[in-house]
Amino acid sequence: MKAAQLPTRPEGAAPVATSRPARRRTPVPTRFLPVIATFVLFVAMFGVGSVRYEGFASGQVVANLFIDNAFLIVLAVGMTFVILTGGIDLSVGSVVALSTMVAAAGLQAGWSAPLTILAVLAMGSGFGLLMGLVIHYFEIQPFIVTLAGLFLARGLCYVISVESIPIKDDTFRSIATGVIELPGGTVITPSVVIALVVVAVAAYVLHLTRFGRTVYAVGGSESSARLMGLATARAKVGVYVISGFCSALAGLLFSFYMLSGYSLHAVGMELDAIAAVVIGGTLLSGGVGLVVGSLLGVLVLGTIQTFISFEGTLSSWWTKIAIGTLLLIFIVMQRLFVGRKA
Amino acid sequence: MTQTQADDLRPTTAEPVVLMRGISIEFPGVKALQDVDLTLRPGEVHALMGENGAGKSTLIKALTGVYTPDAGTTTLNGVQVAFHGPAAAQSAGISTVYQEVNLCSNLSVAENILLGREPRRLGGIDGRAMRARSAEVLARMGLDVDPASILSSHPIAIQQLVAIARAVEIDSRVLILDEPTSSLDADEVAELFRVIRSLRDEGVAIVFVSHFLEQVFEISDRMTVLRNGRVVGEYATAELTRLELVSAMLGREMDLLEEIERAVAESAPSDATDTPLVRVTGLGRTGAIEPFDLTIRAGEVVGLAGLLGSGRTELARLLFAADRADAGHVEVDGRPLRLRGPRSAIAAGIAFCSEDRKGEGLVADLSIRDNLVLAMQAARGWARPIPRRTKDELVEKYIEALDIRPGNPDALIGNLSGGNQQKVLLARWLVTEPRLLILDEPTRGIDVGAKAQIQKLVADLAAGGMAVLYISAELEEVVRLSDRVVVLRDHRKIAELDGRDVSVSDVMALIASGDQADHRSGGTERKAS
Amino acid sequence: MSTATPVTFAARARQSRLTWPLLALVALLLVNVVVTPSFFSLRIQDGHLYGSLIDILKNGAPTLLIALGMTLVIATRGIDLSVGAIVAISGAVTCTYIAGAPDPTSASAAIIGLSMALGLCVLLGLWNGFLVSVLGIQPIIATLVLMTAGRGIAMLVTDGQIITVTNPAYRQIGAGFLVLPISILISLAVLAAVAVVTRRTALGMLIESVGVNPEASRLAGVQARTIIWTVYVFAALCAGVAGLMISSNVSAADANNAGLWIEMDAILAVVIGGTSLAGGRYSLTGTLVGALIIQTLTTTVYTAGIAPEITLLFKAVVVIAVCLLQSPRARAALRRGKTPPPVVPDAGTPSAAPDLGVLADVPGPVAPASTSSSHSAQKAGQR
Structure with a gap:
């Protein structure tokens, strides 16, 4: 869509029927504002970092942001789908852990790497499908169902093993240690490519397919979407399948990153994913948001951690406090923004 | 709005698009539709008339596949059909536009x-x-x-x-409009009707459901009247008078309208020269309503007339302190009142029934009893619960006085019909014995019988000494009930007409004076969001 | 209400939302008796009551306490995710103060420490309430802020260490006895207090009204903002006391792990007890049953000799089972083919029953049941 073509309603002015009047054309439609705010924040944080710390403003630091958070990007993409329909998926962190466990245990049992990867992805999608079906057909709140999913996945981890399982498979190790050199000497990992492909595919699905538009429609008004004859059931269940798939994929990326399967991997990662989505400008009430925003949200979270590692003397708990504070700022901003519109 | 001047009845030789025959639907304990026929012809606006609960919505839902009839057949262009859900009906060419925009x-x-x-x-x-x-x-x-x-x-x-x-x-070959005009002002209705006519001329069969009789007479070619789940008859609009239509819809309850007239006539203002109960000076809020003065005396009904978005709801909300005023002050009994929020207004004896029954009135999951005593309880504070016996007495009294059905105080208010919900909300304020009762569109979207009952109640309350500020889109109601009519336009008070010799056309002339385009500005922001 | 329609106990039980949770609890207890025949036995030693049942109550006391606060928050259509973090902060503040006090073993150090902690909890509750009621932010995100930042704050207080204290007075809260463990007595006292305060006064009705329709309540003169604010402060205070119990029981503050996931347990307890996350009508008895189910489950897994980590698995199964059994859709699916759904248009007692509400909503056809039955009747009508 061409941004320049979209007129926005003059702020504060009353809406006018049969709008002939002042059709002011502002360059940026309001719905992109949150994402732009996130982008500005990211750039500003990076600018501050570059001024404060030597070596901060290098391509590799940016690349590392992607490398260290590839799994979180994938996770946030899946979460964006769910939140766009007005739902929530608390199970993602546990599904990541379960995926690392299944991968590690599978490989240990002698499965081939492709089979393992397929099995993990199928498991994640199936898990999401199950939750989606329960949410949609039994009309139980997503919060509760995915909370049960959180417990279930974590519990299954322990059933597989209480101990950490190392991954020794060659394919996994080669993906894990593989690097792709970019012009300028910056290196990234295959995981980064996968994560960016996921973002691109997600953006395509959300904006250029009927399924994607139905996701937005359901988030805007589910009953309207149903009365319009849209496939709401497919969208509502589908987003959990996507989120489950993304969690499994993120779990694979995470196992490349850690080269182990462990029940205590990714504890609380669902909160990071939700925080990234919210900071990226997606409304938790559904219907409004962009997947690019979630990507930016993850990068902002990653920058905070980079800050803390560059600072050196700061303790790790400042990360949590900083994320909480950012979350607060964005939520309050969203609130004021939406509040003014309403 | 010229009355009873319908379009010429157009020759409709065309084959019917939709033929519903012998439709019956039964819900547990209720026969919602019994042996109902409906015929829709292309290029014709067909009004579906009846009180709330007469079966209009059920019939529409049977046509669009939301409900499956227990008996009867539906044919579309001569082919028998049975839809499973609105999507199927839509793809067969039957579309519905609902009251709340879906x-x-x-x-x-x-x-x-x-x-x-x-x-x-x-x-x-x-x-x-x-x-x-x-x-x-x-x-x-x-x-x-x-x-x-x-x-x-x-x-x-x-x-x-x-x-x-x-x-x-x-x-779509069939377009169903379910109460499409209930939140539109006159200009917008005209615009809608223009669109409806052009669609009709293209050969679309249109089903029009509305509570506004003038509109029905203006736009429809033919009508089917339902009462208690049965068809009273199908009429050509031009051959029917308003009185005949109303009596077809109401059956025996026709005398209620006369009763209102009588009740209103009886309740002439006893002592309008008294000191004012409420005196408003320069009250206003930017973007909502410009500063205005208003005086209301005890025992007086003051009507607020104006188009939707003229500032009538905004005025009421300021007076009740539901929104904060940024200028002016209010005196009650000559003492200044600080409007800090609804509680301060309530404490001063002001009550406000919002136009948005569902969003700002009902507490849907609670019982009639809890809803009825809510305002009284809130005024007493949580620490002083109303004794059970007092509560029961109050509830019983008002269920009987206002003829609330079902009369079971434990029924959830969300399950009641619109008219009965409105009565419970009225009762919620009446138990607090307010001195000024602000009613914003108390009769919107409820059936004719309940409308009459509520208007009669207003007249009686005023006769009993209560001051009432009455807001309604139906000017006839405002004019009939009010001792004075305040006219608003473009967020401004433009006139105050005294006495009982005001006519609907006087008020309309005032509202219509001024630039046409101006009417459209503003207004609906609260709804649009 | 008291019309001649004979309502059998079975029919009433079928409608009550508490039936299934209660059955689940009984089933769990029976499993325990089968596994350990001495499960129900109680013994008195040094004037203290011991036994498996007491253990369940004692270990469940913090969850119950938090769930009580959560019930009221959920009734106002809110949710408080930050209680786990508040548990950690409360323990961290108290233990850090006691450890740094001039006399770390004195009762006064304990009292000052816990007063500081509870004071801070009230502030945190005010903060949550401010975000929700004044700024109008969705509760789930508003409290997500403190959930994320709170544990960081707790670690900031303890400097990332596990602080251990040896203070006999402080130890009483979590490990002390007054025939029964003191933590049980505290939780039950709070339960009774909440029941009396909300059901004997009009507070419960006003909370429900705010939960169902905040704007309508405000226009009816209900101080919706104050009520919402109050329930968040109360929830934070409950979490603070629970934090004291937990840290006092082990005489240590672990900012990382104290109260981890306890917000989820508390929410589960509320939901299992039949209070809808959509706000409105709530059941304190239900919450009690819900909290007991969760704790009994944990104990059962222990006594059955299953690896304790797998408790999560059972929790998931119980949650799903109970939620499915409460879901009108699932109930309708179960019933399909057997008997048509019972239509009870007028069923339901007022929730604000004049007698002690906690008990009143156990056996009868409680109000929520009538919601669900009319709901299913509608569904049946649409077919």
């Missing part, structure tokens, strides 16, 4: 028109084609709306027209 306000106008049928190109939705196609439909309907704009940036009236545009785009 679109997604977070998406663009073009998307709302084409959602589910987006043009595709190269494996993706073609945004440009989509905007072009919807622009075409909008132009065909004579609407100047940017297809790329977000739906929520438009007022309800436009959203409703977009919903119709969606139906037009589907190429």
Whole structure:
């Protein structure tokens, strides 16, 4: 869509029927504002970092942001789908852990790497499908169902093993240690490519397919979407399948990153994913948001951690406090923004 | 609005599009429809009339596949059909536009028109084609709306027209409009009617459901009247007088209207020269209503007339302190009142029944009893519960006095009909024994019988010494009930007409004076969001 | 109400939302008796009551306490995710103060420490309430802020260490006895107090009204903002006391792990007890049963000799089972083919029953049941 073509309603002015009047054309439609705010924040944080710390403003630091958070990007993409329909998926962190466990245990049992990867992805999608079906057909709140999913996945981890399982498979190790050199000497990992492909595919699905538009429609008004004859059931269940798939994929990326399967991997990662989505400008009430925003949200979270590692003397708990504070700022901003519109 | 001047009855030799025969639907314990026939012909506006609960919605839902009839047949163009859900009906060419706009306000106008049928190109939705196609439909309907704009940036009236545009785009042969005008002002209604007529001329069969009799007479060619789940009859609009229609809808309850007249006549203001109960000076709020003065005496009904968005609701909300005023002050009994919120207004004896019954009135999951005592309990504070016996007595008294049905105090208010819900909300305020009762659209969307009962109640209350500020889109109601009529336009008080010799046309002339385009500005922002 | 329609106990039980949770609890207890025949036995030693049942109550006391606060928050259509973090902060503040006090073993150090902690909890509750009621932010995100930042704050207080204290007075809260463990007595006292305060006064009705329709309540003169604010402060205070119990029981503050997931347990307890996350009508008895189910489950897994980590698995199964059994849709699916759904248009007693509400909503056809039955009747009508 061409941004320049979209007129926005003059702020504060009353809406006018049969709008002939002042059709002011502002360059940026309001719905992109949150994402732009996130982008500005990211750039500003990076600018501050570059001024404060030597070596901060290098391509590799940016690349590392992607490398260290590839799994979180994938996770946030899946979460964006769910939140766009007005739902929530608390199970993602546990599904990541379960995926690392299944991968590690599978490989240990002698499965081939492709089979393992397929099995993990199928498991994640199936898990999401199950939750989606329960949410949609039994009309139980997503919060509760995915909370049960959180417990279930974590519990299954322990059933597989209480101990950490190392991954020794060659394919996994080669993906894990593989690097792709970019012009300028910056290196990234295959995981980064996968994560960016996921973002691109997600953006395509959300904006250029009927399924994607139905996701937005359901988030805007589910009953309207149903009365319009849209496939709401497919969208509502589908987003959990996507989120489950993304969690499994993120779990694979995470196992490349850690080269182990462990029940205590990714504890609380669902909160990071939700925080990234919210900071990226997606409304938790559904219907409004962009997947690019979630990507930016993850990068902002990653920058905070980079800050803390560059600072050196700061303790790790400042990360949590900083994320909480950012979350607060964005939520309050969203609130004021939406509040003014309403 | 010229009365009873319908279009000439157009020759309708065409074969019916829809023939429903012998439709019966039974819900547990209720026969919602019994042996109902409905015939829809192309190029005809067919009004479906009846009180609330007469079976109009059920019949529409039976036609659109929301309900499956227990008996009877539906044929579409001579072929017998049975839809499983609105989507199936829609794809067969039967579209419905509901009272609450059923679109997604977070998406663009073009998307709302084409959602589910987006043009595709190269494996993706073609945004440009989509905007072009919807622009075409909008132009065909004579609407100047940017297809790329977000739906929520438009007022309800436009959203409703977009919903119709969606139906037009589907190429619907049957278009059902369920109370489409209840939140539109006169200009917007005219715009809607223009669109309806042009669709009719294109051969669409239109079902029009409305509580506004003038509108029905203005737009419809033919009507089917339902009462208690049965068809009273099918009439050509031009051959029916208003009185005949009302008596067909009401049956024996016809004398209620006369009763209102009588009650109103009896309750002449006893002592209008008394010191004012409420005196408002320069009260206003930027963007809502310009500073105004208003005096209300005990035992007086003051009517507020004006189009939707003229500031009538805003005025009421300021007086009740539901919104904060940024200028002016209010005196009650000559003592200044600090309006800090609804509680301070309530403490001063002011009560306010909002026009938005569902959003701002009902506490749907609680019982009639809890809803009825809510305001009284809130005024007492949580620490002083109303004793059980007092509560029961109050509830029993008002259920009987206002004829609330069902009379079971434990029934959830959400399950009641609109008229009965409104009565409970009225009762909620009456138990607090207010001195000034502000009623915003108390009769909107409720059946004629309940309308009459509520108007009679207002007259009686005023006769008993209560001051009432009465807001309604139906000028006849305002004029009939009021001792004085305050006229608003464009967020401004433009006139105050004293006495009982005001006529509807006087008020209309005042409202209509001034620039046409001005009427449209502002107003619906609270609804549009 | 008291019309002649004979309502059998079975029919009433079928409608009550508490039936299934209660059955689940009984089933769990029976499993325990089968596994350990001495499960129900109680013994008195040094004037203290011991036994498996007491253990369940004692270990469940913090969850119950938090769930009580959560019930009221959920009734106002809110949710408080930050209680786990508040548990950690409360323990951290108290233990850090005691450890740094001039006399770390004195009762006064304990009292000052816990007063500081509870004071801070009230502030945190005010903060949550401010975000929700004044700024109008969705509760789930508003409290997500403190959930994320709170544990960081707790670690900031303890400097990332596990602080251990040896203070006999402080130890009483979590490990002390007054025939029964003191923590049980505290939780039950709070339960009774909440029941009396909300059901004997009009507070419960006003909370429900705010939960169902905040704007309508405000226009009816209900101080919706104050009520919402109050329930968040109360929830934070409950979490603070629970934090004291937990840290006092082990005489240590572990900012990382104290109260981890306890917000989820508390929410589960509320939901299992039949209070809808959509707000409105709530059941304190239900919450009690819900909290007991969760704790009994944990104990059962222990006594059955299953690896304790797998408790999560059972929790998931119980949650799903109970939620499915409460879901009108699932109930309708179960019933399909057997008997048509019972239509009870007028069923339901007022929730604000004049007698002690906690008990009143156990056996009768409680109000929520009538919601669900009318709901299913509608569904049946649409077919």
